[in-house]
Amino acid sequence: IYAGIEYASGSDEVKKLISFLKEEMNVNKIRFPETSGIGIKPISSEGTKRLVRAALEYAIANNRKSLTLVHKGNIMKFTEGAFKNWGYELAEEEYGDKVFTWAQYDRIKEESGEAAANEAQSKAEAEGKIIVKDSIADIFLQQILTRPREFDVVATMNLNGDYISDALAAQVGGIGIAPGANINYVTGHAIFEATHGTAPKYAGLDKVNPSSVILSGEMMFRHMNWNEAADLIINSMEKTIASKVVTY
Known part of the structure; x- marks a missing residue:
């Protein structure tokens, strides 16, 4: 996961870090150290x-x-x-x-x-x-x-x-159809959401593909072991798309 440990070019923090790398760690591979930003990836x-x-x-x-x-x-x-x-x-x-x-x-x-x-x-x-x-x-x-x-x-x-x-x-139709989830398999806690943002400019226009939200719900049901409900969603979506009842 991105740790957010970054320091901007020219900042006091990056100067201290580059100085430490040079003097304590004998690092001499940083090109353009005076203008470099530094990020750490643990x-x-x-x-x-x-x-x-x-x-x-x-x-x-x-x-x-x-x-x-x-x-x-x-x-x-x-x-x-x-x-x-x-x-x-x-x-x-x-x-x-x-x-x-x-x-x-x-x-x-x-x-x-x-x-x-x-x-x-x-x-x-x-x-x-x-x-x-x-x-x-x-x-x-x-x-x-x-x-x-x-x-x-x-x-x-x-x-x-x-x-x-x-x-x-993109290979399956873009983020409008791609579900999303953040799952902790240790505790069982999970959040399911569409991969796209809220897109408020499209509200009420009947243009937005609802599949991402619907399939996120399908993932949630399957995570809860409500497999029959999840299967119904998949089958319904397949029939709806095959019938060309779509928003776009």
């Missing part, structure tokens, strides 16, 4: 594992086939790279009997060869295990558009998630 083991645990619980409950950890760990090794590593660690430690990870695949490949690794993954898939894999964010943004069937559940960090969710919403 990525924790606890936050990562809570997210990946929630993603796996969802995948298990909904009979999903895979979970993809999306990151830029090839560049940011100790933040986004750590996210990937902690995600695999959590998956193997807590869900070892339900998942097969690409980290396991790599270990088998190193020890016994690629054929053995492929066989192990195929066996896991045949047993209905969830394949936990990872993808570099920029590659993922291409492949999710060109090979969407290769992906199912996605776990990623806030900034990557913003890009991905809006890009994928």
